[in-house]
Amino acid sequence: MTRVLAIPGVDDFLRRYLPFLASAPAGEVPPPLPPREPGSTLFPGDGFHS
Numbered sequence: 001m002t003r004v005l006a007i008p009g010v011d012d013f014l015r016r017y018l019p020f021l022a023s024a025p026a027g028e029v030p031p032p033l034p035p036r037e038p039g040s041t042l043f044p045g046d047g048f049h050s
Contacts, residue, residue, distance in 0.1 A: 011023055
């Protein structure tokens with residue numbers, strides 16, 4: 001799987017048709033995750049607390 005994803009043509013295809021699966025451009029830093037309340041779940045607004 002890694003070999004296939006490393007092919008430049010595959011990455012070009014993903015950028016064009018499935019951008020959420022494409023690799024990030026070199027040097028791009030993803031945005032930070034929002035802070036969570038201690039003890040909350042990963043789903044905001046679900047009303048569940050452990």
